[in-house]
Amino acid sequence: MTMNVSNEEMSDVVVIGAGIVGLACAWAALRDGARVTIVDRDFEGDRASHGNAGGIAVTESTPIAVHGMFTKAAKWLIDPLGPLALDWKHLPKALPWFMAFRRATEPARYQAISHALALLNNRVYDDILPMFDDIGATSMHYRQGALTVYETDEAFAADQAEWMLKRELGARWHAMNAQQVRECEPALAPLFRHGVFLDDWSHVGDPRRIVTLLRERVRALGARFVTGVARAIESPDAVLLDDATRVKGRRIVVAAGAWSSALAKSIGDRVLLESERGYNATLPKHGVRLNREVIFAERKFVATPLDVGVRIGGAAEFAGVDAPPNYRRSDALLALGKRFIPGIDDTEAMKWMGNRPATPDSLPVIGASPRVPSVVYAFGHGHLGLTQSATTAALVADVLASRTPRLPLAPYSIARFEN
Numbered sequence: 531m532t533m534n535v536s537n538e539e540m541s542d543v544v545v546i547g548a549g550i551v552g553l554a555c556a557w558a559a560l561r562d563g564a565r566v567t568i569v570d571r572d573f574e575g576d577r578a579s580h581g582n583a584g585g586i587a588v589t590e591s592t593p594i595a596v597h598g599m600f601t602k603a604a605k606w607l608i609d610p611l612g613p614l615a616l617d618w619k620h621l622p623k624a625l626p627w628f629m630a631f632r633r634a635t636e637p638a639r640y641q642a643i644s645h646a647l648a649l650l651n652n653r654v655y656d657d658i659l660p661m662f663d664d665i666g667a668t669s670m671h672y673r674q675g676a677l678t679v680y681e682t683d684e685a686f687a688a689d690q691a692e693w694m695l696k697r698e699l700g701a702r703w704h705a706m707n708a709q710q711v712r713e714c715e716p717a718l719a720p721l722f723r724h725g726v727f728l729d730d731w732s733h734v735g736d737p738r739r740i741v742t743l744l745r746e747r748v749r750a751l752g753a754r755f756v757t758g759v760a761r762a763i764e765s766p767d768a769v770l771l772d773d774a775t776r777v778k779g780r781r782i783v784v785a786a787g788a789w790s791s792a793l794a795k796s797i798g799d800r801v802l803l804e805s806e807r808g809y810n811a812t813l814p815k816h817g818v819r820l821n822r823e824v825i826f827a828e829r830k831f832v833a834t835p836l837d838v839g840v841r842i843g844g845a846a847e848f849a850g851v852d853a854p855p856n857y858r859r860s861d862a863l864l865a866l867g868k869r870f871i872p873g874i875d876d877t878e879a880m881k882w883m884g885n886r887p888a889t890p891d892s893l894p895v896i897g898a899s900p901r902v903p904s905v906v907y908a909f910g911h912g913h914l915g916l917t918q919s920a921t922t923a924a925l926v927a928d929v930l931a932s933r934t935p936r937l938p939l940a941p942y943s944i945a946r947f948e949n
């Protein structure tokens with residue numbers, strides 16, 4: 531049940547957005563004793579947090595923008611169902627984002643981003659395990675590592691510098707030969723010449739179930755739920771909804787995923803945020819045994835053995851948040867899955883598209899607004915929103931409670947988009 535809050539009711543914290551990040555922020559604030567209100571346009575509706583690949587991908591401490599990617603990107607763009615797609619009508623709007631994306635590949639910037647990502651990722655389990663425990667999700671969290679597989683020697687060699695950097699940053703991994711890959715994941719086609727086993731990666735059985743459990747827990751801890759579209763932050767302590775009502779809170783947390791930039795703009799904060807639309811197909815009757823998440827390096831897709839089926843997903847489509855989904859991308863991913871996991875059964879396959887809230891430097895936006903310090907940001911997690919949800923929430927809780935944040939927040943500040 532949801533309720534509308536009158537102008538007079540003042541919470542300690544209003545969280546805008548009930549995806550995994552907003553709910554985690556609400557959970558952490560409630561545990562600090564705050565009175566919390568959550569606003570979402572549709573608490574039960576679909577969102578990125580429901581259909582993702584379920585990976586706790588702590589090894590992903592280098593940005594998406596990799597040196598040399600633009601040559602590959604040009605090739606990918608020619609293939610209409612390749613891993614990267616751009617709606618050219620959307621290009622003028624997205625151009626500043628792409629220019630900043632390119633800047634993120636500069637060596638010094640690339641190193642700085644990687645260090646900042648590693649700082650977050652290296653404490654993910656400190657924060658997410660207690661959250662899973664508290665919401666009753668521990669039994670659906672599988673810690674079997676993950677396996678990246680390579681079809682060619684060239685691609686494996688080309689990624690070595692990145693793997694070495696990831697190791698320097700704290701990731702544990704070891705290389706495997708073709709035979710070891712086959713022994714590790716016998717269901718894969720015998721096409722892979724190399725593998726990289728990622729010890730610390732894990733996955734959840736169903737991301738949607740995690741969101742539901744967290745939402746139920748947050749409700750049980752006393753949060754108020756307000757259904758409505760947040761149009762703007764009207765004043766340091768008030769969110770204006772589409773129906774002209776106001777929700778009041780001493781602090782306001784913006785966790786509206788790919789839709790967060792308009793709310794930041796309403797108080798004058800600039801951010802570069804795009805929806806990097808991803809697709810997948812979930813196969814409930816798959817009939818194969820995968821032991822862990824598998825990442826197909828050259829084709830840029832993953833297969834995760836979820837409780838609800840094997841989910842084959844990936845793709846990065848830039849078309850804005852409002853464009854209708856093109857489920858031919860799910861079909862293309864499915865075709866890849868069938869090729870690399872022979873015999874997989876796609877009966878009753880469910881296709882899905884979700885909006886990854888992507889910044890050009892792959893770093894989330896976490897911390898107080900420099901303009902309106904009562905507003906705290908928690909969005910822009912791109913490929914890692916599930917992974918970094920509880921850590922983001924812990925940092926936001928530090929800010930809300932005026933504690934020294936457990937990590938320095940400067941690399942994640944929205945102020946980096948000022949210039």
Ligand SMILES: Cc1cc2nc3c(=O)[nH]c(=O)nc-3n(C[C@H](O)[C@H](O)[C@H](O)COP(=O)(O)OP(=O)(O)OC[C@H]3O[C@@H](n4cnc5c(N)ncnc54)[C@H](O)[C@@H]3O)c2cc1C
Pocket residue numbers: 546547548549550551552569570571572575577578579580581582583584585586587758759760761785786787788789790807808809810843844883884885886887908909910911912913914915916917918
């Ligand atoms: C194909 C795919 C695979 C992925 N795989 C992984 C993975 O394996 N591991 C991982 O860590 N991450 C993964 N991700 C990324 C992850 O799903 C996202 O980063 C994460 O879900 C973002 O969470 P969020 O809470 O910020 O946004 P969302 O889940 O999108 O939630 C935003 C919420 O804000 C609400 N909202 C928005 N605007 C308003 C408004 N104005 N007023 C009221 N409510 C509003 C929406 O209704 C929604 O509930 C994947 C994403 C995709 C698409």
